[in-house]
Amino acid sequence: MKDSQRRIKVLLGKPGLDGHDQGAKVVARAMMDAGFEVIYTGLRQTPEQIARIALEEDVDVISLSSMAGSHIPFCRKLKPLLEAAGLSDKLWVIGGNLPAQDHSALRELGFKGIFPSGSKLDAITEFIRKEVK
Amino acid sequence: MKKVINESGIEVKPLYTAADVEASGGMEMVGDPGQYPFTRGIHREMYRKQPWTMRQYAGFGNPADTNQRFKYLIANGQTGLNVAFDLPTQIGLDSDDPLAEGEIGRVGMSIDTLRDFEIAFDGIDLKKITVSLTINGAAAILIAMYLAMAEKRGYDVKELRGTAQNDILKEFIGRGTWIFPVEPSIRLVGDTIEYCAKEAPKYTPVSVCGYHIRESGATPAQEIAYAFCIAKAYADDAIKRGLSVDEFAGRLSYNFNIFGNIFEQVCKFRAGRGLWAKIMKEEYGAEKPGSMWLRMIAAGGGGGLTFEQPEVNIVRGAYYALISALSGTQTMALCSYDEAYTIPTEYSARLSLRTMQLLVEEMGLTETVDPLAGSFYVETMTNEMRKKMEDIMAEVDAQGGIVKMVAEGSIQAKVSAQAYGMQRKIESGEFPKVGVNCYKNEQEEDHPVEFHPYNEDDARVQIDSLNRIRAERDNATVDAALTRLRTDAAAGRNVMPALVEAVKAYASVGEMTNELVSVYGRYQEPIRF
Numbered sequence: 001m002k003d004s005q006r007r008i009k010v011l012l013g014k015p016g017l018d019g020h021d022q023g024a025k026v027v028a029r030a031m032m033d034a035g036f037e038v039i040y041t042g043l044r045q046t047p048e049q050i051a052r053i054a055l056e057e058d059v060d061v062i063s064l065s066s067m068a069g070s071h072i073p074f075c076r077k078l079k080p081l082l083e084a085a086g087l088s089d090k091l092w093v094i095g096g097n098l099p100a101q102d103h104s105a106l107r108e109l110g111f112k113g114i115f116p117s118g119s120k121l122d123a124i125t126e127f128i129r130k131e132v133k
Numbered sequence: 134m135k136k137v138i139n140e141s142g143i144e145v146k147p148l149y150t151a152a153d154v155e156a157s158g159g160m161e162m163v164g165d166p167g168q169y170p171f172t173r174g175i176h177r178e179m180y181r182k183q184p185w186t187m188r189q190y191a192g193f194g195n196p197a198d199t200n201q202r203f204k205y206l207i208a209n210g211q212t213g214l215n216v217a218f219d220l221p222t223q224i225g226l227d228s229d230d231p232l233a234e235g236e237i238g239r240v241g242m243s244i245d246t247l248r249d250f251e252i253a254f255d256g257i258d259l260k261k262i263t264v265s266l267t268i269n270g271a272a273a274i275l276i277a278m279y280l281a282m283a284e285k286r287g288y289d290v291k292e293l294r295g296t297a298q299n300d301i302l303k304e305f306i307g308r309g310t311w312i313f314p315v316e317p318s319i320r321l322v323g324d325t326i327e328y329c330a331k332e333a334p335k336y337t338p339v340s341v342c343g344y345h346i347r348e349s350g351a352t353p354a355q356e357i358a359y360a361f362c363i364a365k366a367y368a369d370d371a372i373k374r375g376l377s378v379d380e381f382a383g384r385l386s387y388n389f390n391i392f393g394n395i396f397e398q399v400c401k402f403r404a405g406r407g408l409w410a411k412i413m414k415e416e417y418g419a420e421k422p423g424s425m426w427l428r429m430i431a432a433g434g435g436g437g438l439t440f441e442q443p444e445v446n447i448v449r450g451a452y453y454a455l456i457s458a459l460s461g462t463q464t465m466a467l468c469s470y471d472e473a474y475t476i477p478t479e480y481s482a483r484l485s486l487r488t489m490q491l492l493v494e495e496m497g498l499t500e501t502v503d504p505l506a507g508s509f510y511v512e513t514m515t516n517e518m519r520k521k522m523e524d525i526m527a528e529v530d531a532q533g534g535i536v537k538m539v540a541e542g543s544i545q546a547k548v549s550a551q552a553y554g555m556q557r558k559i560e561s562g563e564f565p566k567v568g569v570n571c572y573k574n575e576q577e578e579d580h581p582v583e584f585h586p587y588n589e590d591d592a593r594v595q596i597d598s599l600n601r602i603r604a605e606r607d608n609a610t611v612d613a614a615l616t617r618l619r620t621d622a623a624a625g626r627n628v629m630p631a632l633v634e635a636v637k638a639y640a641s642v643g644e645m646t647n648e649l650v651s652v653y654g655r656y657q658e659p660i661r662f
Contacts (some may be wrong), residue, residue, distance in 0.1 A: 029662065
């Protein structure tokens with residue numbers, strides 16, 4: 001069991017060029033209500049920026065919100081950067097418009113939590129609470 | 134009996150009578166269609182004269198791919214075009230920019246230079262089919278490109294009709310395709326309004342969008358009220374430049390959303406029409422009726438569609454189309470049933486088109502103007518919605534105005550807090566959504582929709598084409614045009630003439646954007662919760 005005193009720290013990033021951030025902001029609020037500390041990056045983050053912020057902020061969770069279909073090419077670039085930064089042991093989570101046929105590829109790219117449109121907010125926060133040791 | 138409050142925060146009674154209409158302000162703002170205050174419609178005969186324009190949002194891949202889709206939609210009875218651009222184009226990046234990788238042609242068509250517009254609109258009669266460009270951050274550039282393309286094809290720009298979305302303030306609230314900081318962004322919108330008023334007087338340079346603010350979490354009343362605050366900010370800029378209100382107001386238009394409670398939406402539009410006319414006449418001193426018209430596209434409805442049981446979205450879409458028709462819209466488009474998954478396939482886009490055509494051909498929606506007028510409920514709710522909108526606009530003014538609220542991020546924070554509240558209400562079942570929190574399927578199908586394919590080769594083809602143009606064009610002319618653009622921007626002159634010159638020299642979207650960034654800088658997004 002994890003130490004209940006320690007707040008889970010989550011990076012919530014908006015990868016790529018898409019500006020649809022309604023979902024990301026809703027999830028950020030749900031995470032805050034769940035007691036997590038949330039670093040929301042704002043729009044248009046590159047893989048390099050996300051890896052850098054994750055490292056600098058020493059987060060437990062790296063989460064992405066992707067709505068415009070570029071999740072696979074983005075995550076392909078992000079994976080080696082997170083590994084090089086020594087962040088392989090952190091929890092990687094992705095949500096948004098993620099077609100079912102892409103889920104196994106995302107899992108292979110290291111994303112343990114996959115939350116497509118329609119996922120419940122509590123399912124996301126409970127998953128994170130359970131997985132962060 | 135359980136109390137019912139609509140999304141805008143107005144209580145809905147189980148019964149309305151003439152006394153309710155009286156108590157809410159009477160029939161004073163109703164009037165006749167085509168007459169001030171235009172609550173019943175901006176034209177006397179409305180759809181009897183001409184049904185609404187049908188304008189499905191479309192675009193993907195390379196300009197040639199999109200040209201084919203345009204022709205397919207036109208062949209199926211579509212009467213206008215609404216162009217989707219990919220994200221690199223929308224935020225002013227060339228296809229060979231490293232940041233564009235993986236995004237080229239994905240959510241819209243990719244545009245680098247005038248050559249791409251020539252291909253995209255090849256064989257389409259721009260007099261018969263009006264074109265709406267869904268472009269904001271890079272709008273000034275793409276408007277210049279559209280005018281240049283039309284001129285090259287022999288159209289008289291003075292007679293050319295068409296629309297650009299070009300509503301940057303709402304991009305800061307939702308949708309997010311901003312480029313420059315708030316202040317120069319508004320100035321750029323002003324440049325397009327001023328330029329079009331003189332050079333392309335039938336072109337609509339701005340379509341103010343309540344649509345995306347609603348998608349971001351605003352209520353229907355806020356959707357209209359915030360859009361009006363934004364439109365006033367653009368109008369104020371135009372007036373500061375010495376334009377008279379009647380020189381430009383007739384070419385402003387609106388883009389609103391159609392999901393939600395049928396009566397609340399219809400009353401929203403009727404109320405909005407009366408309120409806008411009143412604002413233009415009383416606050417701005419407009420004299421021409423056209424300056425007081427709330428010309429609009431009432432469309433989309435994406436925020437109401439669901440990921441679960443996507444085929445039910447076909448039915449939702451039909452009701453949304455009904456809302457739009459009952460609201461007296463000028464233009465209609467529908468989000469397709471598969472849009473929670475993918476950009477529409479030919480099949481789903483055609484289905485949306487057929488949904489709208491049904492209303493025209495079979496359902497009698499075009500026969501009589503404003504058929505819900507005179508209903509005790511509709512007139513009372515129209516009065517109450519208008520009052521609500523006025524209150525919201527007064528609140529915005531009291532907090533320093535929409536530009537200040539957008540720049541500091543307070544409106545974004547308010548709207549996103551509401552979106553969170555709504556999501557919680559949906560998840561708890563307090564706000565019913567069929568297939569989501571009630572009448573759920575035991576198990577959702579694994580592959581319920583066909584995906585529009587993304588062609589990985591499109592990017593390479595687009596970059597090759599850009600490189601070819603860079604090699605073929607007269608680069609000295611391009612450099613001179615870009616220098617003029619930078620100089621004009623720095624001097625605070627209207628940049629549209631320089632943009633038109635640069636576009637004609639086949640300067641790229643990225644090159645022109647970079648010149649403007651060198652003068653204006655880039656927007657820094659305020660993160661506020």
